[in-house]
Amino acid sequence: MLDELDELVKKVIELIEDKKYVLVKKEFADMNEADIAEVLEELQEELPTQEFIRVFRLLPKDIAADVFAHLPVEIEQYIINSLTDKETTNIIENMFADDAADLMEEMPASVVRRILALASDETRNDINHLLKYPEDSAGSIMTVEFADLKENITVKQALERIRKIGIDKETINTCYVLDLQRHLVGSVTLRTLLLGNPDAIVSDIMDENVITVSTLDDQETVARQFQKYDFMAMPVVDSENRLVGIITVDDILEIIEEEATEDMEKMAAILPSDKSYFRTGIFETFKSRIPWLLILMISATITGTIIDSFEAKLAGITGLVAFIPMLMDTGGNSGGQASVTIIRAISLNEVEFKDIFKVIWKEIRVAVLCGLTLAVVNFIRVLIMNALGTGITHEAIMVNITVCITLCITVMCAKLVGCMLPILANQLGFDPAVMASPFITTIVDAISLVLFLKIATFMLM
CATH class of the missing domain: 3.10.580.10 (CBS-domain)
Known part of the structure; x- marks a missing residue:
């Protein structure tokens, strides 16, 4: 599909360069409005403003509004600012009221004033009627054009x-x-x-x-x-x-696409954006990513502080430090699995706050099975590595046992944190997606470190 689009864009550009506008218009006549919008989106980056607007003007009046409604908001603004009042009026009057209202919400105030001034009284009333409802409500996304x-x-x-x-x-x-x-x-x-x-x-x-x-x-x-x-x-x-x-x-x-995208961005510790990847500038992308990175970096100093407080004891046991990354990663992954599962269940109304104890009981049993499996595999793995390396010593076995016990407890704690935080966040009115992998990983990292070092101190010192 992408190859077909690229070929079509190249063909249209060649026709424009040869001033064969009749053939360009014929190409558009056989296409769906959404496909035309996709072609125009690519052409906007390739053509000068005057040439791009000329191409848009080739569209028949009866489909121009439908094509316009499929375009990204930045291109819609680009077109509106370049059209005459008569052309703008034709587009607005032929758009469905809900699409026109969405356009008003995204445009700068100066553009909104111009559009409303050009619109008919009926269209203006329909738009204002839709704009009075709260954002993300049913009223804000409905259309008043029904039979x-x-x-x-x-x-x-x-x-x-x-x-x-x-x-x-x-x-x-x-x-x-x-x-x-x-x-x-x-x-x-x-x-x-x-x-x-x-x-x-x-x-x-x-x-x-x-x-x-x-x-x-x-x-x-x-x-x-x-x-x-x-x-x-x-x-x-x-x-x-x-x-x-x-x-x-x-x-x-x-809406489903927007909500899924927003949840994915929050779960990846990125501030939500309504623009496509290539249309989001470098500085905008930076601004959407840096806040959470700063928060997570600062919160990660907690783990550094924990390690510093046990530094003297860690120095006395060789090989203990090598297991810290594995324990932290396993804990973070376990918590992330639980949180993503619960967030999805919350979004589908499968889990409510009243179900928290049922969820905890289920996750405990899952954690026991996962923890024991990981511990057994890890114990065998470390034994094999010891046998191939320095040999199986009493100290190596004790370290291995300590790691495996910590692994079981860490998985248990991670699963509980991962399942409880999204439910509690949702109950308090926060978006549960915020409690996904990055945030939970930071908490679980600290818990797994404290557990490991406390257990190691108890068993090996």
């Missing part, structure tokens, strides 16, 4: 209304039935209408059991509802059960 029907009309009248209003709606596959006060009372699919008796009343054939979400529901909660019920669209209601918008599956896919 609604009155409950007392006939199937024939319903189909006539869909033909009249459907062209501007995000979807008409499911229509929502309202009473006179715009309360949601049911839903009916286009299939049901097409196959139904033209004289039947909509209220007699509609489905009254409608799954809805509230305008203030968190977008992650909405995404889980889509996954649970396998919907293509879901109605959004206010506190009085009045229909105010719908959310479609394409918006949910974007």
Whole structure:
């Protein structure tokens, strides 16, 4: 796919260099809007501003807005700043309201003022209506362009209304039935209408059991509802059960991608970013990574302090220090495994705070099995290395036993820390992803060091 894209970009650039704009327009005519946006994203880096805007202007008016909505926000701003007022108006008026609202949230204030000034009263009201909802809520991601029907009309009248209003709606596959006060009372699919008796009343054939979400529901909660019920669209209601918008599956896919990316970045100790890798500048990348690196570096001095406090005792036992990296790495890996598993379970609503003791009991049993297995393998490994090296001495065996005991206890502690911290963080209102590998590794490193050195002091001194 990437090779095809590269070839297409090269072909378009060659056509532009030869001033064959008619052929460029023909190339775009046979492509999907999302694919055109991908080509434009590459062209923006290759072409001068004037030439790039000329290419964008080649797009037919009926698809320009759809292509525009698929572009990264920085390119959208780049285009808006280069278009005439008439061209900008055409794009905004042909965008779905939710896409236009997303655009407003990302643009500088000066650009927002210009766009709102150019938009029609209806479009401006729709955008402002969506912008009033909290960020990451169902209201902020819904669209107000849905097909609604009155409950007392006939199937024939319903189909006539869909033909009249459907062209501007995000979807008409499911229509929502309202009473006179715009309360949601049911839903009916286009299939049901097409196959139904033209004289039947909509209220007699509609489905009254409608799954809805509230305008203030968190977008992650909405995404889980889509996954649970396998919907293509879901109605959004206010506190009085009045229909105010719908959310479609394409918006949910974007949310799932955003949330997964954000969790991955937090778990890797990186501040979340909404830009793609190559469009994030060096300094921006630096700023997203350095805070956690500084925190983790400073926290790592704890382990250095622990080692310093046992330095004299460590010097008296040869070979003991060589096992410290292995114990710390194993502890960090064990804690990371537990934390990632629990974070995923929390995100899927499989684990709640009330389940903490069940989780602890399960992780203890897992830790015992993992710890014993690692200890046995490590004991045999060290024996073989001793036999091939300096020989199996009483001191070497005691060191080996000490390491294996510490290994078991470290894995146990790491699993408990790894499973408990995300649950506690979630209960306190923090993002559990913050408690993933880097943070837990730092805690487990300190615990494993103290355990190792205390056990070694007890058994070998």
